[in-house]
Amino acid sequence: MTIVFKETKQIDQKNLLVLYEDVEWYAYTKDINQLEQAISNSLYVLSAWDEECLIGLIRIIGDGLTIIYIQDILVLNSYQNHGIATKLMDRILDKFKAVRQKVLLTEEAPNVRHFYEKNGFDSCDKGTLVAFVKLT
Template sequence: MNITYKQTKTINLEQVENLYNDVGWTAYTKNMDLLQQALLQSLDVISAWDGDQLVGLIRTVGDGLTILYIQDILVLDAYQNQGIASKLLQMVLQKHETVRQKVLLTEEAPDVRHFYEKNGFESCDKGSVVAFGRFQ
């Protein structure tokens, strides 16, 4: 397997839909036009490819100067635990190494916590930082 990485916001929507559905993020795929606009308006979209097949994607929003929010990071189930998500995350972090605040919200699960901690993130339930969210 030879995974290649691309920085582009224009990706075949059928492949994007397959990726999001594969990981169970169907709330995104209920409105593919909205998801396409979200990709186009993102700060970064970096995708992982096995030949012509989209196998992973990371998407960020923010100003790229003082705040970087990692909105989506996902990898096809069949390609998980092969370092693809870590590579995508490291590419974003290297690109924005001078940005002071790099944040994300995600579900609580031992494997999720382990993934982000091994990539240098700290949970806001530790230390002096507090996180708040408002969800609809």
């Protein structure tokens, strides 16, 4: 397996649909045109490919100078636990190392918590930080 990483926001809808539905992110795939536009409007997108198959993606929004927000990080189920998400995260953290605030919001799960803590993130339920979100 040879994984190729690409810095591109131009990813066809078919590949996006397969990836996002495989990880059951159906809220994104209800309107595939909106997802494609959201990716296009992102600050930075890094994708992982096995030949012509999109197997992973990390998407960043923000100003890229004082704050980045990791909006999406996902890997096809059949490719999980092979270090692909870690490689995507490492490349993002290196690219934006001078940015002081690196933020993400995710659902709670033991393996999710472990992944982000392993990558240097602190949960807002620890320490002096507080996080707020308003979902509609």
